[in-house]
Amino acid sequence: MILLNGERCDLPAGETVAVALQRMGLDAHARGIAVAVDGEVVPRAAWERFALGEEARVEVLSAMQGG
Amino acid sequence: MAESPTRLDERAQGEDLLMIAGRELHSRLLLGSGGFSSLELLSEAIVASATEVVTVALRRVAPAARGSLMDVLADAGVELLPNTAGCRTARDATMTARLAREAFATDWIKLEVIGDEDTLLPDGPELLRAAEELVDEGFVVLPYTSDDPVLARRLADVGCAAVMPLGSPIGSGMGIRNPYNIALIREAVQVPVVLDAGIGTASDAALAMELGCDAVLAASAISRAQEPVRMAHAMRAAVQAGRLARRAGRIPRRLYATASTPEEGLAEL
Numbered sequence: 001m002i003l004l005n006g007e008r009c010d011l012p013a014g015e016t017v018a019v020a021l022q023r024m025g026l027d028a029h030a031r032g033i034a035v036a037v038d039g040e041v042v043p044r045a046a047w048e049r050f051a052l053g054e055e056a057r058v059e060v061l062s063a064m065q066g067g
Numbered sequence: 068m069a070e071s072p073t074r075l076d077e078r079a080q081g082e083d084l085l086m087i088a089g090r091e092l093h094s095r096l097l098l099g100s101g102g103f104s105s106l107e108l109l110s111e112a113i114v115a116s117a118t119e120v121v122t123v124a125l126r127r128v129a130p131a132a133r134g135s136l137m138d139v140l141a142d143a144g145v146e147l148l149p150n151t152a153g154c155r156t157a158r159d160a161t162m163t164a165r166l167a168r169e170a171f172a173t174d175w176i177k178l179e180v181i182g183d184e185d186t187l188l189p190d191g192p193e194l195l196r197a198a199e200e201l202v203d204e205g206f207v208v209l210p211y212t213s214d215d216p217v218l219a220r221r222l223a224d225v226g227c228a229a230v231m232p233l234g235s236p237i238g239s240g241m242g243i244r245n246p247y248n249i250a251l252i253r254e255a256v257q258v259p260v261v262l263d264a265g266i267g268t269a270s271d272a273a274l275a276m277e278l279g280c281d282a283v284l285a286a287s288a289i290s291r292a293q294e295p296v297r298m299a300h301a302m303r304a305a306v307q308a309g310r311l312a313r314r315a316g317r318i319p320r321r322l323y324a325t326a327s328t329p330e331e332g333l334a335e336l
């Protein structure tokens with residue numbers, strides 16, 4: 001089961017980060033977004049081709065007020 | 068005709084730019100974006116503070132609020148300074164910094180590694196480790212640190228672009244509890260010193276500048292004031308006043324009075 005920001009999601013393994021972002025209503029050109037998969041940064045340039053594993057933990061982050 | 072106060076302000080300050088990592092800043096007040104009850108208020112406070120640098124945190128995407136903070140900051144024309152708020156280890160902080168670089172296309176990072184839940188005081192060893200790693204990766208590292216001159220020097224030695232000592236714990240509004248240490252930090256490092264955390268009101272910001280700090284970062288002191296926009300203006304004036312006073316050179320403190328009026332020519336009555 002792939003976890004998207006801590007929530008289970010029904011994406012099949014092998015789908016890309018870009019597809020996961022679409023699932024969240026984000027497009028690949030969205031400003032101010034960063035993605036980590038299993039604790040590693042996935043650079044924007046790799047979103048279209050980075051395939052998610054079966055147990056992938058995907059974190060999708062953006063700016064929030066703070067500091 | 069008398070000069071306008073604004074014109075006099077400008078002339079008194081002259082070309083007194085703050086340089087951080089080769090970047091010229093006209094304002095010596097950095098603003099934290101946390102705690103503002105609305106983005107409109109944040110936007111107005113940015114204008115009133117005249118700041119050029121505003122901090123942001125990195126959190127999981129919230130479907131509702133997406134993008135709007137970025138828009139507000141882009142419209143205001145300020146630089147984003149992402150932070151690693153909430154990180155407890157060097158690993159978390161360095162990961163967050165890398166994600167921030169990816170998200171905001173900036174190498175600048177306000178590095179925070181917290182070591183205690185109640186006081187939110189920095190974890191020195193983890194902070195130093197994270198700073199060293201991020202400097203090696205080409206980041207412009209601005210570490211939030213304790214008011215310890217030795218740690219500040221260590222952070223500067225590993226290549227941090229500035230050091231940001233606390234005046235007192237984050238959000239406490241307790242002002243500068245150890246002004247002597249802040250003055251020592253100013254002497255201990257060559258890089259800019261930015262007083263971060265603890266500012267409660269304008270006089271705290273002025274004191275920081277009088278002690279020799281190069282800038283002040285204020286967040287809660289402005290965002291949680293009863294009238295944030297008015298306080299933003301007060302902080303801007305206080306930072307300018309403190310900086311001018313520092314450059315002007317204060318008179319030494321004395322226990323006894325020194326007459327400012329000469330005795331000579333005093334009438335015999």
